[in-house]
Amino acid sequence: MVKMDDRKKKVLAAIIHDYIQTAEPVGSRTISRKYKLGVSPATIRNEMADLEELGLIEQPHTSAGRVPSDLGYRYYVDHLMEPEKLTPSEEELIKRSYEDKSQEIGKLIVRTGQLLSRLTNYTSMVMGPKRGRVAAIKHIQLVSMTPTKAMVIVVLDTGSVHHQLIDVAENITQADLDQVSKILNAKLSGLNMKRIKMTILSEIYLELAKYKSFMDAALELLQDHRGYDTEDKIYLVGVYNILNQPEFHNIEKLKTLLSLLEQEKLLHEILVDKQSEGLTVRIGVENSCDQIKDCTMVTATYQIDDQIIGSIGVLGPTRMEYAKVITIVDHMAKVLNKTLEEMKRWR
């Protein structure tokens, strides 16, 4: 049985570095010349044969150089890689992006996605925050728009605002609506969405019998839980960055990947696949989804009060700049968590 020794590690690291840069199979000669291990190509070749036996590298065909296997990348990430530091300008950019504090949580997440994509040059995927608890109603307001239309506005304590137009009878005035708003607020304000059960609703019905005609529509908005959740929403930024990866210059591969990215359900599975707190790197076949078998996903969770409420991630080819991407994702998750912590008070 072959064992990894120090030189093998160096050779593997060299192969991976070179391949990440060039996307071309790496030969023994290249390594000997570019990476000064102080040994001849022949020695490198022996080491390479061992590394291949270990399953860490592969040959596309005889007389081609070697290419890292998924397992090789895995070994690299786990044992060899030295995380790259952020450049001052990168740090600066991140800092500036989070400066504006009076943000809605959703916007924060979107901005994170944009940053991830911009810094890594890959595609970023971020998942909107899942409520650690169910959102509670802060305020309800009805506004008359035209004689027959009114706007229902619901403010949640998470800082999100929802609105919908409803039809109302011709003779309803803004005064009526104010009256209804008042009652709704008295009854519902502070309650979380799950606790708005039929009992309370029928109570309201009773009290507002004369407005029955439009209460149905108004309450429908309240009941529509899904409408309040950004939980399932996944934001993609920089999808077209994959066009810069030579491995996707093949239209068929491109189609497969892009059609995957259109399906939010699958994205969701990919993003939370085997998710545990902190940073996760899933390389090639480690992904459960077939369509990204030659991609790597670097994801991290973000949380509030130790409860995971969402994920951010970067999707790229297995030939990914691991040292850079991992640092960035990790750092962004930390910054995001810190920012969320500061915003926590009003959630």
Add this chain to the structure above:
Amino acid sequence: MVKMDDRKKKVLAAIIHDYIQTAEPVGSRTISRKYKLGVSPATIRNEMADLEELGLIEQPHTSAGRVPSDLGYRYYVDHLMEPEKLTPSEEELIKRSYEDKSQEIGKLIVRTGQLLSRLTNYTSMVMGPKRGRVAAIKHIQLVSMTPTKAMVIVVLDTGSVHHQLIDVAENITQADLDQVSKILNAKLSGLNMKRIKMTILSEIYLELAKYKSFMDAALELLQDHRGYDTEDKIYLVGVYNILNQPEFHNIEKLKTLLSLLEQEKLLHEILVDKQSEGLTVRIGVENSCDQIKDCTMVTATYQIDDQIIGSIGVLGPTRMEYAKVITIVDHMAKVLNKTLEEMKRWR
């Protein structure tokens, strides 16, 4: 000088039909066999030579068949094409999509984009409604979120709702906020955004001197005109449909096009380029933008009270199914206009 006669028209139409279907240059033999004009390939060849002289068709190289030129498509669209009727299932689909009446105008536009893309299998571009007039304030509401944060909500008479979190002093209560809301509503309700000038603002400042601390932030939201406009926002649907077009199996072309589609400003120019009321077809070089010189755009405007407030359109290769696409875009614009007319009352 060669003149178009009936048979030339038939030959041109045949070439275009065949090319739209196959994306391959069309030969004289194919036309004679498939399109039963009752003449031999040799005759067709003579006609083709004439059509080429007229600039309506081109030869990629000697010994290849003919391909329609932009001019050829133009002639086809102007003189030869018979608009294709919508199938019952298509009509049904469109009808169902617009059934839900109590819609916000923005959602209506997005839905239109989705339909366009789905029905045509090309990329759709729709532009959000430009206000015929400046939006007016319908209602302002301040809601206390935490001891130090409040939500400003502004409802416009166009049916859009805007909100933003602001910082407030620790000792401000919801009652205070209600008081401020009341005054703001009294002063500003019904005014359009342009008319909120310094005079009115300073009046408010005077009256609400004791809340001065946070009025700045609240009024900033009111002043931020751009925030209220969806005018410049362009929705793209079905971008990946272009992958199905053989003309874009070339990565470089694809990159050029996709990078164009990422630039909203350019999109805006493309969509309203030489825009006049009604349906417009811009074929290949007729587009002012270089990057879509081998694309065709079919656009239509939508209006309220004879004022153009936006555009919808489809982007595809010049080898486009004109008869189908033109019918669909035209029909969708009409349906959209009709729906907007019905919604008009509350705008």
Add this chain to the structure above:
DNA sequence: TCTTAGCACTCGATGCGGTAGAGTGCTAAC
């Protein structure tokens, strides 16, 4: 005068053999 069969011609696509070059594995010497 218009149509068409026939034919020579053009040019891209395809396939094949040969070559160059990159890279390997193995062996034998250091």
Add this chain to the structure above:
DNA sequence: GTTAGCACTCTACCGCATCGAGTGCTAAGA
């Protein structure tokens, strides 16, 4: 254990011949 040397393998590339689709032209026929 390392390395120089060498035979071997396989891809990429080039040139060449061939095939076939499609043309333009010409001359005969309607």
